Amino acid sequence: MASQLFEGQEFRSDQRGSVARVLLERKRDCLLDYAVPERLVKQIEVGAHVRVPLRRAETTGWVISFPARPAVEGLRELSAISSEPFHLSATLLHLAEWVAGYYCAPLAATLACILPAPVRRARTQEQLLVACLPGWEEAAVDRLGCSPREKRAWARLRELGPSWLTELCASTGTGPQIWKKLVERGLVELRKAQRARHPLGSLPPGPGELPVLTEDQAGAFEAVRTAIRQNGFSPFLLFGVTGSGKTEVYLRSVGEALSQGRSALVLVPEIALTPQLVEQVQSRFGDRPGKVALWHSRLSAGERHDQWRDIVCGRARVVVGARSAVFAPLRGLGLIVVDEEHESAYKQGETPRYHARDVAVMRARREGIPVLLGSACPSLESYANALAGKYRLLELRVRVEDRPLPLVRIVDLRRRAKKSRAVVGASSPERPWLSPELQEELAKRLALREQAILYVNRRGYARVLQCSDCGAVKECPHCSVALTYHRAGENLRCHFCGHSEPFPTACSACPGGRFDALGTGTERIVESVEAAFPSAKVLRMDSDSMAKKGALPDALRAFAERRFDILVGTQMVAKGLHFPRVTLVGVVQIDGLLHMPDFRSAERAFQQLLQVAGRSGRGETRGVVYVQTRCPVHPAIQFARHHDYRGFAEQDLDFRTSFGYPPATRLLLLIWKSRSDELCRRAAESEAGEIRRRLDGLAEGGEILPAPILRLQGAFRYQLLLKTNRMVEASRVLKRWTETRTRRTEVDLVVDVDPVEFL
Numbered sequence: 076m077a078s079q080l081f082e083g084q085e086f087r088s089d090q091r092g093s094v095a096r097v098l099l100e101r102k103r104d105c106l107l108d109y110a111v112p113e114r115l116v117k118q119i120e121v122g123a124h125v126r127v128p129l130r131r132a133e134t135t136g137w138v139i140s141f142p143a144r145p146a147v148e149g150l151r152e153l154s155a156i157s158s159e160p161f162h163l164s165a166t167l168l169h170l171a172e173w174v175a176g177y178y179c180a181p182l183a184a185t186l187a188c189i190l191p192a193p194v195r196r197a198r199t200q201e202q203l204l205v206a207c208l209p210g211w212e213e214a215a216v217d218r219l220g221c222s223p224r225e226k227r228a229w230a231r232l233r234e235l236g237p238s239w240l241t242e243l244c245a246s247t248g249t250g251p252q253i254w255k256k257l258v259e260r261g262l263v264e265l266r267k268a269q270r271a272r273h274p275l276g277s278l279p280p281g282p283g284e285l286p287v288l289t290e291d292q293a294g295a296f297e298a299v300r301t302a303i304r305q306n307g308f309s310p311f312l313l314f315g316v317t318g319s320g321k322t323e324v325y326l327r328s329v330g331e332a333l334s335q336g337r338s339a340l341v342l343v344p345e346i347a348l349t350p351q352l353v354e355q356v357q358s359r360f361g362d363r364p365g366k367v368a369l370w371h372s373r374l375s376a377g378e379r380h381d382q383w384r385d386i387v388c389g390r391a392r393v394v395v396g397a398r399s400a401v402f403a404p405l406r407g408l409g410l411i412v413v414d415e416e417h418e419s420a421y422k423q424g425e426t427p428r429y430h431a432r433d434v435a436v437m438r439a440r441r442e443g444i445p446v447l448l449g450s451a452c453p454s455l456e457s458y459a460n461a462l463a464g465k466y467r468l469l470e471l472r473v474r475v476e477d478r479p480l481p482l483v484r485i486v487d488l489r490r491r492a493k494k495s496r497a498v499v500g501a502s503s504p505e506r507p508w509l510s511p512e513l514q515e516e517l518a519k520r521l522a523l524r525e526q527a528i529l530y531v532n533r534r535g536y537a538r539v540l541q542c543s544d545c546g547a548v549k550e551c552p553h554c555s556v557a558l559t560y561h562r563a564g565e566n567l568r569c570h571f572c573g574h575s576e577p578f579p580t581a582c583s584a585c586p587g588g589r590f591d592a593l594g595t596g597t598e599r600i601v602e603s604v605e606a607a608f609p610s611a612k613v614l615r616m617d618s619d620s621m622a623k624k625g626a627l628p629d630a631l632r633a634f635a636e637r638r639f640d641i642l643v644g645t646q647m648v649a650k651g652l653h654f655p656r657v658t659l660v661g662v663v664q665i666d667g668l669l670h671m672p673d674f675r676s677a678e679r680a681f682q683q684l685l686q687v688a689g690r691s692g693r694g695e696t697r698g699v700v701y702v703q704t705r706c707p708v709h710p711a712i713q714f715a716r717h718h719d720y721r722g723f724a725e726q727d728l729d730f731r732t733s734f735g736y737p738p739a740t741r742l743l744l745l746i747w748k749s750r751s752d753e754l755c756r757r758a759a760e761s762e763a764g765e766i767r768r769r770l771d772g773l774a775e776g777g778e779i780l781p782a783p784i785l786r787l788q789g790a791f792r793y794q795l796l797l798k799t800n801r802m803v804e805a806s807r808v809l810k811r812w813t814e815t816r817t818r819r820t821e822v823d824l825v826v827d828v829d830p831v832e833f834l
């Protein structure tokens with residue numbers, strides 16, 4: 076049965092019935108009716124997760140409705156219901172239905188993304204809890220003849236109150252046997268208890284003194300506060316320059332929602348990259364364990380299981396999370412905050428390919444609450460919505476304490492001598508990657524004991540490894556891209572599929588055995604900096620060096636404590652970091668971003684520049700920024716030089732309107748994928764005709780084109796880009812067609828609504 080069966084229906088959790096319509100948990104949407112046995116009638120509700128018989132086996136699914144009359148006679152009975160915390164609320168079902176409909180995805184897949192099966196199946200954890208038995212005084216304990224160690228342990232537990240055995244042993248330096256002994260003496264009890272896993276448990280709570288808001292902050296907060304009190308959908312775009320204190324506006328707003336007895340949701344692009352914000356939320360609101368919940372896909376299934384229960388039952392009042400937290404089952408939601416709303420990490424790369432910022436706005440509308448989107452360089456989509464009056468624009472024009480924005484200097488690399496082709500192993504005395512201007516400024520800042528950040532848009536050592544004799548370039552065996560040379564592991568790696576191979580001993584195309592390392596990455600910049608400033612302490616920050624759990628917070632702390640002078644990194648160093656001693660930011664390399672085959676390439680480069688520049692001069696000394704480029708007149712660079720967001724937005728919006736790109740229209744990207752190039756191209760061409768016919772009048776399309784990276788993870792890809800102003804309808808037609816599409820086993824089709832990735 077197709078999905079349109081339940082489109083537009085009201086999900087009401089107060090409904091009951093003797094026939095349940097169940098959406099099976101499978102790849103494609105399939106609805107079946109089951110009889111509800113007498114014993115389950117009281118517990119069953121819309122959104123319940125159930126086990127049902129299917130042919131000779133059992134499967135699982137979600138109760139979607141209680142039809143008055145079953146679709147067929149002689150129904151089979153459903154067999155069991157999952158525990159109540161794992162029933163989805165009507166609000167979430169509606170949201171899921173919208174996501175599935177808009178993003179052209181199966182509803183079953185969307186529900187599985189909201190509440191993944193391993194999370195649901197994980198068990199609550201039980202641990203040993205130690206507690207003092209009542210009625211004992213010190214004098215009485217003395218008479219029992221306890222050893223001094225036993226007595227000390229008992230006294231300590233009395234101060235602490237009931238404690239988990241493992242932690243008690245660790246914090247008091249005792250072994251479990253001492254506690255067993257105290258149990259034997261009848262002084263303490265040891266019992267098993269349910270223990271919720273709180274991923275934030277160990278962060279220090281306790282709010283300090285709140286800063287006095289700047290005028291702009293106060294204005295913005297007042298607007299949000301009024302909206303929270305008034306109840307009702309109201310979307311805000313908080314556009315605040317770097318260092319203007321957006322976080323404080325978020326925190327005050329969350330506090331306001333809580334004080335109104337509501338809960339709040341704070342979305343961040345990537346949890347691992349924003350430890351500073353998570354810590355702030357926890358220290359402001361985590362006055363009891365579990366009040367702030369964390370939600371992202373890197374938590375274990377057990378942790379997510381417990382967090383889900385905490386959120387559903389109302390123990391957690393604030394949820395901080397990445398993309399998928401937009402579906403967190405908070406009750407009485409009063410506010411949603413989306414930090415760095417322009418970030419592409421909010422877009423999910425697999426089915427359902429939703430954009431969490433847009434789902435957040437949709438959820439806020441359904442719940443009738445305010446949503447606060449914040450950024451120092453808003454996406455043009457959001458900015459256009461603000462210009463059109465759909466979002467209310469709140470501006471923070473100046474940095475806190477009236478600190479000036481940094482001075483941006485452009486270093487034009489065009490007239491420089493050609494870079495020497497640095498042969499691997501040979502040292503390059505002139506250090507071609509750092510211009511004399513940037514080196515001079517670095518030297519100056521180091522002498523003043525200030526700190527610097529250098530941004531490079533690629534990790535690794537060199538972009539390409541090329542045979543010095545025949546010119547052959549080492550490519551990934553699975554993708555049509557060159558491998559990146561990583562010196563740290565002496566290997567070559569594909570940044571798209573993760574393939575890795577050792578540094579070659581010989582060229583595969585000729586007898587040669589010498590290679591040129593072309594282009595640069597973070598590792599090479601670290602090498603250049605260390606050569607130029609042997610006494611400086613340099614820290615590399617990219618997804619390679621920060622791969623270990625806890626590495627990033629440790630590194631941030633070390634840099635904050637000035638154990639390093641220079642931080643070299645990828646976009647990781649551009650986001651949300653606040654280091655008052657940083658007075659110099661060097662953009663070593665950014666040109667690559669300017670020329671991506673993507674209509675957003677200028678916007679991305681501009682955002683990156685503005686963000687990274689914003690790390691400079693956040694303390695008492697004014698900052699400077701050096702941007703090295705071969706395209707000094709590119710608008711992204713020129714507008715960034717003057718911190719002119721509006722100027723950039725205006726001219727880029729003009730370009731988008733002239734060429735029919737978002738936000739002037741919406742895009743639908745269809746991608747055919749197959750192991751066979753020929754099959755893929757043919758399928759794309761034949762199906763594109765059918766799609767164009769069905770979408771006639773709803774969407775307009777260009778040609779079938781090979782994807783910019785034709786082969787990815789072993790699959791060849793062809794694309795069709797369609798433009799539409801009626802996405803909901805177009806998406807519905809496409810969904811119906813994909814559901815009935817005769818399945819060609821070798822050719823997959825992906826439908827990406829509002830795509831952000833075109834490679």
Ligand SMILES: Nc1ncnc2c1ncn2[C@@H]1O[C@H](COP(=O)(O)OP(=O)(O)OP(=O)(O)O)[C@@H](O)[C@H]1O
Pocket residue numbers: 286287288289292315316317318319320321322323450451475476650651652653689690
């Ligand atoms: N009203 C205030 N008075 C003094 N300091 C403040 C005030 N508001 C915020 N701050 C401090 O200013 C610093 C910068 O704030 P914050 O990191 O929120 O800026 P931001 O707008 O998020 O910048 P970015 O976009 O660059 O990340 C923080 O250390 C914050 O504690």
Ligand SMILES: [Zn+2]
Pocket residue numbers: 551552553554569570571572573574788
């Ligand atoms: Zn690859």
